[in-house]
Amino acid sequence: MSESGRRLMQGNEAVVEASLVAGCRFFAGYPITPSTEIAELLASRLPQVGGRFIQMEDEIASMGAAIGASLAGTKAMTATSGPGFSLKQENLGFAALTEVPVVVVDVQRMGPSTGMPTAPSQGDIMQARWGTHGDHPIVALCPASVGETYAATIRAFNISEALRVPVVLLLDEVIGHMREGVAMADAQNVEIIDRKGPSVSPSEFLPYADDGTMVPEMAAFGEGYRHHVTGLFHDETGFPDMSAAVAKSLMQRIMGKLDAHRHVYEWTEARDTEEAEVLLVTFGSPAQAARSAINRAQREGMKVGEFRLITLWPFPEKALREAATGARAVIVPEMNLGQLRLEVERVMGCATPVYGINRTDGDIFKPDEIYQGIVEVYSG
Amino acid sequence: MSESGRRLMQGNEAVVEASLVAGCRFFAGYPITPSTEIAELLASRLPQVGGRFIQMEDEIASMGAAIGASLAGTKAMTATSGPGFSLKQENLGFAALTEVPVVVVDVQRMGPSTGMPTAPSQGDIMQARWGTHGDHPIVALCPASVGETYAATIRAFNISEALRVPVVLLLDEVIGHMREGVAMADAQNVEIIDRKGPSVSPSEFLPYADDGTMVPEMAAFGEGYRHHVTGLFHDETGFPDMSAAVAKSLMQRIMGKLDAHRHVYEWTEARDTEEAEVLLVTFGSPAQAARSAINRAQREGMKVGEFRLITLWPFPEKALREAATGARAVIVPEMNLGQLRLEVERVMGCATPVYGINRTDGDIFKPDEIYQGIVEVYSG
Amino acid sequence: MSSSEVRAEDPVVVDRHLCKACGICIAFCPKSVLGADGDGIAIVERPDECIRCRMCEFRCPDFAIVVRSEEDE
Amino acid sequence: MSSSEVRAEDPVVVDRHLCKACGICIAFCPKSVLGADGDGIAIVERPDECIRCRMCEFRCPDFAIVVRSEEDE
Amino acid sequence: MNTHLRKYFRQEHLPHIWCPGCGNGIVTAAILRALDRLGWEKDRTVFVSGIGCSSRAPGYLDFNTLHTTHGRALVFATGVKVAHPNLNVVVITGDGDASAIGGNHLIHAARRNIDITTICFNNSIYGMTGGQYSPLSPTDSVASTAPFGNTDRSFDLCRLVEAAGASYVARGTTYHVTPLTKLIERGFEKRGFSFVEAITACPVYFGRRNKMRTPVEMLEWQKDAAVPITRAQKMDPEELAGKFVIGTFVDIDMPEYTESYERLLREHASDRGGG
Amino acid sequence: MNTHLRKYFRQEHLPHIWCPGCGNGIVTAAILRALDRLGWEKDRTVFVSGIGCSSRAPGYLDFNTLHTTHGRALVFATGVKVAHPNLNVVVITGDGDASAIGGNHLIHAARRNIDITTICFNNSIYGMTGGQYSPLSPTDSVASTAPFGNTDRSFDLCRLVEAAGASYVARGTTYHVTPLTKLIERGFEKRGFSFVEAITACPVYFGRRNKMRTPVEMLEWQKDAAVPITRAQKMDPEELAGKFVIGTFVDIDMPEYTESYERLLREHASDRGGG
Amino acid sequence: MQKQLRLAGTGGQGQVLAGIILADAAVAYDAKYATQSQSYGPESRGGASRAEVVISDEPVDYPKVIEADLLLCMSQEAYDKYGADTADDGIILIDSTLVQVNPNSDSRIVARPITRVAREELGRAIVANVVALGVIIELTKAVSPEAARKAVSARVPPGTEEANLQALERGRRLARENPDSAQSECGASGVT
Amino acid sequence: MQKQLRLAGTGGQGQVLAGIILADAAVAYDAKYATQSQSYGPESRGGASRAEVVISDEPVDYPKVIEADLLLCMSQEAYDKYGADTADDGIILIDSTLVQVNPNSDSRIVARPITRVAREELGRAIVANVVALGVIIELTKAVSPEAARKAVSARVPPGTEEANLQALERGRRLARENPDSAQSECGASGVT
Numbered sequence A, B: 001m002s003e004s005g006r007r008l009m010q011g012n013e014a015v016v017e018a019s020l021v022a023g024c025r026f027f028a029g030y031p032i033t034p035s036t037e038i039a040e041l042l043a044s045r046l047p048q049v050g051g052r053f054i055q056m057e058d059e060i061a062s063m064g065a066a067i068g069a070s071l072a073g074t075k076a077m078t079a080t081s082g083p084g085f086s087l088k089q090e091n092l093g094f095a096a097l098t099e100v101p102v103v104v105v106d107v108q109r110m111g112p113s114t115g116m117p118t119a120p121s122q123g124d125i126m127q128a129r130w131g132t133h134g135d136h137p138i139v140a141l142c143p144a145s146v147g148e149t150y151a152a153t154i155r156a157f158n159i160s161e162a163l164r165v166p167v168v169l170l171l172d173e174v175i176g177h178m179r180e181g182v183a184m185a186d187a188q189n190v191e192i193i194d195r196k197g198p199s200v201s202p203s204e205f206l207p208y209a210d211d212g213t214m215v216p217e218m219a220a221f222g223e224g225y226r227h228h229v230t231g232l233f234h235d236e237t238g239f240p241d242m243s244a245a246v247a248k249s250l251m252q253r254i255m256g257k258l259d260a261h262r263h264v265y266e267w268t269e270a271r272d273t274e275e276a277e278v279l280l281v282t283f284g285s286p287a288q289a290a291r292s293a294i295n296r297a298q299r300e301g302m303k304v305g306e307f308r309l310i311t312l313w314p315f316p317e318k319a320l321r322e323a324a325t326g327a328r329a330v331i332v333p334e335m336n337l338g339q340l341r342l343e344v345e346r347v348m349g350c351a352t353p354v355y356g357i358n359r360t361d362g363d364i365f366k367p368d369e370i371y372q373g374i375v376e377v378y379s380g
Numbered sequence C, D: 001m002s003s004s005e006v007r008a009e010d011p012v013v014v015d016r017h018l019c020k021a022c023g024i025c026i027a028f029c030p031k032s033v034l035g036a037d038g039d040g041i042a043i044v045e046r047p048d049e050c051i052r053c054r055m056c057e058f059r060c061p062d063f064a065i066v067v068r069s070e071e072d073e
Numbered sequence E, F: 001m002n003t004h005l006r007k008y009f010r011q012e013h014l015p016h017i018w019c020p021g022c023g024n025g026i027v028t029a030a031i032l033r034a035l036d037r038l039g040w041e042k043d044r045t046v047f048v049s050g051i052g053c054s055s056r057a058p059g060y061l062d063f064n065t066l067h068t069t070h071g072r073a074l075v076f077a078t079g080v081k082v083a084h085p086n087l088n089v090v091v092i093t094g095d096g097d098a099s100a101i102g103g104n105h106l107i108h109a110a111r112r113n114i115d116i117t118t119i120c121f122n123n124s125i126y127g128m129t130g131g132q133y134s135p136l137s138p139t140d141s142v143a144s145t146a147p148f149g150n151t152d153r154s155f156d157l158c159r160l161v162e163a164a165g166a167s168y169v170a171r172g173t174t175y176h177v178t179p180l181t182k183l184i185e186r187g188f189e190k191r192g193f194s195f196v197e198a199i200t201a202c203p204v205y206f207g208r209r210n211k212m213r214t215p216v217e218m219l220e221w222q223k224d225a226a227v228p229i230t231r232a233q234k235m236d237p238e239e240l241a242g243k244f245v246i247g248t249f250v251d252i253d254m255p256e257y258t259e260s261y262e263r264l265l266r267e268h269a270s271d272r273g274g275g
Numbered sequence G, H: 001m002q003k004q005l006r007l008a009g010t011g012g013q014g015q016v017l018a019g020i021i022l023a024d025a026a027v028a029y030d031a032k033y034a035t036q037s038q039s040y041g042p043e044s045r046g047g048a049s050r051a052e053v054v055i056s057d058e059p060v061d062y063p064k065v066i067e068a069d070l071l072l073c074m075s076q077e078a079y080d081k082y083g084a085d086t087a088d089d090g091i092i093l094i095d096s097t098l099v100q101v102n103p104n105s106d107s108r109i110v111a112r113p114i115t116r117v118a119r120e121e122l123g124r125a126i127v128a129n130v131v132a133l134g135v136i137i138e139l140t141k142a143v144s145p146e147a148a149r150k151a152v153s154a155r156v157p158p159g160t161e162e163a164n165l166q167a168l169e170r171g172r173r174l175a176r177e178n179p180d181s182a183q184s185e186c187g188a189s190g191v192t
């Protein structure tokens, strides 16, 4: 299809193609702008690879079906945008507690509510972390270009399978609909991680036992390892147990597995941070305008660095702290009212002032706007 | 019924009785432990005062019906617990954007997912702020006793009506089910705030115009002020408008109205904070064990103060900063993994270290446990 | 007289500002009263044939047609 | 012999550990084979009347009853 | 526009956003004619809708109008109606809005038999989001999420609403616009839950993909495929394949929800209230 | 416990949590007897449930078992079945779980005619949360949220599921336990969506508040109020008031969802995949 | 003065109502402060049940029982679980009809055949909780008999006031009677 | 080298497809870098439509058009809205069949009867977007003709390849032809 080895595709299309490379063979969805192309493309792509596509009656159902498919041993994904992401929250929490691998794509549009369906936003950053009730483990990735979306999608599946944790892939309308040339992964050369199966016989199998990695082995329904899965607190047998001791150890393990395996999901990029007097903390599509602004500022002699997060949650606290060492100010450009900035402020403490450049009018950042912000902070 | 003027009631019952005093005449709900008593009691109490109770098919429906009733001019409430709170999020965002007064009670139980339905928790603190997609205005209150629940319920309605903002009342299983003597408000002597009606004729009425207070006047359906309500971004006429200018000014107004009216909802309590070397930041039912622990520490000569938040969101940043002046450490006891602590850390900056005392095993804090924490921090 | 003007005596009036040229009124007029201009906008071509059945008005998706009742005239 | 012991020859066996004393088996046994002890736990009072219809077994909500098939014996 | 319908429109918002030949305008006008015949007051009438092309209709209508979240119009409408039983409450919804994400609210409103009239604009497709199949898209029809033809079976939504307990259930088409208007009018008059399914055209997403290239072809199809109920009763299933039945399916009187509740209120209101 | 049923239980989890006289155990045993007759393998069978007293049943059964979120059992089950069409998938649900919060998933599973057997434990109440009325609670019955008697009307859930498109629909009771077992067995055998409503007793919350003080009285009521379908067809509506019909309502063969999809897969699988 | 009372047993025995009556008596009729709380099994089905009441002359700063001044045990499990959390000078009140404990094993134990008295003398096992209440107020003086009577009348199901007041008085007397043998009362463990 | 191209008009005219073809030509066949984006009306219904393409020899650092090197206007609104955001040395390509602009008013304006040529000469108004594409590549050299031909073949609906390649060539020729009078082409505003 392409002579250059790169293929022009939309961000949503990159999700689709990468998910297939990652081994996704089940998608349940419900259309919503601006994520719909993911469902539309998978409706024809999945059958071609022997996978299964189902359009469910709503987003709650899509989330549940994806979890069910995953429990049956199939890598599964669902995709949506703000309103649908709100609806998926209850079942997303179920996946977190029962440790079912699943990838949830949220192509962010301007909210709250129906908001501006065709306008980009990064308004669901905090929701991705806190949208379901109760403390829970979750990983969220937020790529900044179409090419990176392709890579992040594969990584999302890998993280989800490796750690048995739901992974939220946060795009936004800009990335979802933008087309760029993407170097397609060669399926043979990409690292693909599959969940770890039982290492013992069915009679010895404990579906929620810690084998030392904090990530239990997982058996698929139908494989002979009959077991019980419940959204109630449960002990290592999988059966409900409401005792304080069990609750405590379950919470410790499902949260602790993320702490223990940062390398699996932590993904950041530092550029010129060593010398930087002003550090931009960027993520998602605004990173492109920021990059352009930083280049200009650097050309003009300013010592500006960039710390870009692809993994937003768990927040790469330590990496940020390191990158920001020496900076006298931090700037966080976001297409929201400053959600990630809250976390950056927390991590920075009072040592380094944190400024936001924010937009919630449905428009995207122009490089100039961020450049102006840099100049102000740099000279101010 | 009582000779002492105080009446023994459960937290859930206090919500019910206080809501009626506040003028609530509509409740839509769906049962869920540990909030169910609110629905059960209102099913008989509302008809007695000419109000209406409806049990809906689920929590999404309950949230929607409450908003509909409010638009028809009736003060309305719904109540739930974690799983249901997750489901209400989409429509909660609708209320936030369309500025419909409504009170949502979340009696927190241990999550994530079905979790431990009869165990207390404060795991929905962040969800109350961030559960729906997109930036949005919201107020959350979290009382620490049954008596305060009574007062907070009245206040929740007042805030909601005064600012046209959804108010989340966060209880937990302990408060919801605990009984205490409550001094009932005398309906005549309690301040009750009603939404402000149109001051102009129907032909001049602009349903989302800023009259200078940032809180638009509100007309009920059927009153002759025909207007349009939509979850899309809209201009002051109420009709959809996707332009950047309109989006920006709408976001500024609905967020700004909260900044402008802090006194309406901000509610904190500082005790012995002036001299305090160690400050406990408390909220909700653990404040009771903390109080007991603080008393003991003070008796033993430690300079320990308490800053208690009844209003959690918008976070009382300035008040906390003032209360913490001079403290060399802050302790936040929470029945979660440290959700409010994140915000306290952010506000404190690196000036003051923040420690958490946390529990997520379904058990409640004993005073001793918090006392031990105080001693450690105090001497450490 | 250009076709876009309303003739006072027409039984049927098309609002050119609202018409989106869908062709429905034209196709289903039982008396072939209506036609289209170059942009597909409905025009009243044979007003005298009109039986004022109002089907064109009822089926116009754009509220662009009014059939005058005889009393109106 | 106390009523809580299983008699080898009984056509019907009640598992006292599982029985919750609901009374269903007793009320609906067509032959009044079953009775209750002081705690309401089902006991086999008239084993000889039993026609092995198995209704007691099928209707026991607690999986507490087994009616032996004749072959079992 | 008909002069005596003009007062019902928010003129300044026209022309509407719907595509050329979209049937939504035809149904909307039918609703207004029905309502006009009954003399409903604008101030006492509330239109509630969900999300979809069809759900944009209330924005053009000069009533109390409420454009809610996807699939939830009926729950907001229930809140309005229960809080204020004297208002006329009408729900405008699409086939996706009503039968996919909103299916549960539809059957529960019917079960309660609450006095709301629901008009479902059935264009057999999710129009607003660009042509994915809906629970009312025919099996084998092509849609953006059914590139190889729809493997799902579709609801007979009228049958479902009838089974759920509605007092009034009917189906019409935009081709048969005069009978459609009468069905809507009867739905409005009915005390209890009324449901009118209006078969309408999305020429852009349903028509083009399914061999009906123009709005006119879509109306031709409505004309040809619709079988009046009286005739349908005499036909056997094979003859009815690929067709749909129009007319009134249910028109009965049953206890209405808000009336039952008002009775409860009269019986149990007490001075214990105080509150 | 019957010896050849014993192998289907997770013995170590008995006795179960259900109250004395609760009908859930009766239905559960009937399910196992039906399944045993068909010789279903434990490893190839998945039980999925929602939340409620009844939904705790799978925890006691030695199969692949999945206890999900309230009302959502069918969507998880759909995911399991579509991903792995060779598994036998059974959903256990309560009247609230299936018809209140889960109503939409129920009708959509029926519409798709996906090969899942759903057993609804209908005890006319929300048992788990302590006795609030459900969409299947009779009008005028008393519940904790209907202290003055229920003003809601109730669904005929079998009728609803039939209208939604299921291949097999039946109703039985715990009193009529032998026929109930047969109905379940037939539901299991059916390719397509099967639905069996099992009328069962919650003596604690439904019975006590509604003048049936003991489990025995509740079974007596089942015995008296149930009318076999053959008899019901000859009765007029007044005679049927306060009664309910038991038996098989639908038993037909129609295209099943996963089979239709497998056909699509065969026709469209291509080497374009690669992925 | 502060009293911490814990009433424990199996669901359905009415501990929660007894706790509510105690707290109500204190709050509404003795003008004291009180908090009452309870615990449930998972999703409120079956199993152990426990009610706690803290009664005090001043506002209660911690609403739960930390060390009970009195523990009522109406099941074996209750004794096994909470016996240890009772104050050194506290009282462990055993319903000897249901619980098998050697009264000599612990000086704090007071054993009374509460359920038997309710069933046999008062003809209704269901009033055992109010009999226990009578015993408790007599042993602890946590609330006044007068307040207890008023609270019982206000809180029991309409129509059962008389029977319950009688049970209360019988309980108070029972407190003062000599205990009969605790051992002989108790059957097998019975109900789940 | 970097080229910023903006193609604007009304929904249904195929600007987005033209933009995709341009970007595809650059990425897949000229081995350049490109980004393509578009804007929609509210929830994708009706109204203005706009596609943007940035083509560069190096990775594109900002994916949207800031100042267009070429603006294609296929509606009056497009000209009114974006005319100003065109580079001083940029090109404003006007479809003179649809847009009424005085070509002398702005030296950057190039007017060509794109839609008329498509309709009358090629017999299908629908290929106007590809005619425009031909004009654009001829005027800007943003992509090579060879790459454009390959991208057209790959991206247009199957069966229409020939007609579209013909349109592309006709567009390239049209770019070199003398403009006819822009004014005389334009009808009323027409479609909403």
Ligand SMILES: Cc1ncc(C[n+]2csc(CCOP(=O)(O)OP(=O)(O)O)c2C)c(N)n1
Residues within 6 Å of the ligand: A030, A031, A032, A033, A059, A083, A084, A087, A114, E051, E052, E053, E054, E055, E069, E070, E093, E094, E095, E096, E097, E098, E121, E123, E125, E126, E127, E128, E129, E134, E202
């Ligand atoms: C929760 C949620 N999910 C999905 C959407 C996206 N969405 C908007 S309209 C629509 C379907 C509209 O179809 P229908 O109801 O048939 O209306 P039509 O546009 O065809 O009139 C969808 C899926 C949304 N807005 N909210």
Ligand SMILES: Cc1ncc(C[n+]2csc(CCOP(=O)(O)OP(=O)(O)O)c2C)c(N)n1
Residues within 6 Å of the ligand: B030, B031, B032, B033, B059, B083, B084, B087, B114, F051, F052, F053, F054, F055, F069, F070, F093, F094, F095, F096, F097, F098, F121, F123, F125, F126, F127, F128, F129, F134, F202
């Ligand atoms: C989202 C959500 N809402 C509400 C609940 C609370 N809840 C648990 S079970 C139940 C109803 C159970 O009724 P039913 O399905 O009839 O089952 P039963 O207990 O009667 O067997 C409810 C409302 C919940 N767990 N999750």
Ligand code: SF4
Residues within 6 Å of the ligand: C012, C028, C029, C030, C031, C032, C033, C034, C049, C050, C051, C052, C053, C054, C055, C056, C057, C067
């Ligand atoms: S009124 Fe009837 S006859 Fe006259 S133009 Fe309209 S459709 Fe034709």
Ligand code: SF4
Residues within 6 Å of the ligand: C014, C018, C019, C020, C021, C022, C023, C024, C025, C026, C040, C041, C042, C059, C060, C061, C062, C063, C064, C065, E021
């Ligand atoms: S039906 Fe209406 S919109 Fe269509 S062509 Fe006729 S007048 Fe124009």
Ligand code: SF4
Residues within 6 Å of the ligand: D012, D028, D029, D030, D031, D032, D033, D034, D049, D050, D051, D052, D053, D054, D055, D056, D057, D067
């Ligand atoms: S098998 Fe039949 S006869 Fe025998 S005890 Fe059981 S119910 Fe009675």
Ligand code: SF4
Residues within 6 Å of the ligand: D014, D018, D019, D020, D021, D022, D023, D024, D025, D026, D040, D041, D042, D059, D060, D061, D062, D063, D064, D065, F021
């Ligand atoms: S039916 Fe079962 S639980 Fe009930 S009394 Fe008989 S044996 Fe016991």
Ligand code: SF4
Residues within 6 Å of the ligand: E017, E018, E019, E021, E022, E023, E024, E053, E054, E123, E127, E128, E201, E202, E203, E204, E205, H045
């Ligand atoms: S997309 Fe379809 S339903 Fe929507 S306005 Fe256009 S024609 Fe109508």
Ligand code: SF4
Residues within 6 Å of the ligand: F017, F018, F019, F021, F022, F023, F024, F053, F054, F123, F127, F128, F201, F202, F203, F204, F205, G045
């Ligand atoms: S509450 Fe009702 S349904 Fe639940 S276990 Fe007890 S009797 Fe059964």
Ligand SMILES: [Mg+2]
Residues within 6 Å of the ligand: E052, E094, E095, E096, E121, E122, E123, E124, E125, E126, E127, E134
């Ligand atoms: Mg539709």
Ligand SMILES: [Mg+2]
Residues within 6 Å of the ligand: F052, F094, F095, F096, F121, F122, F123, F124, F125, F126, F127, F134
């Ligand atoms: Mg039930």
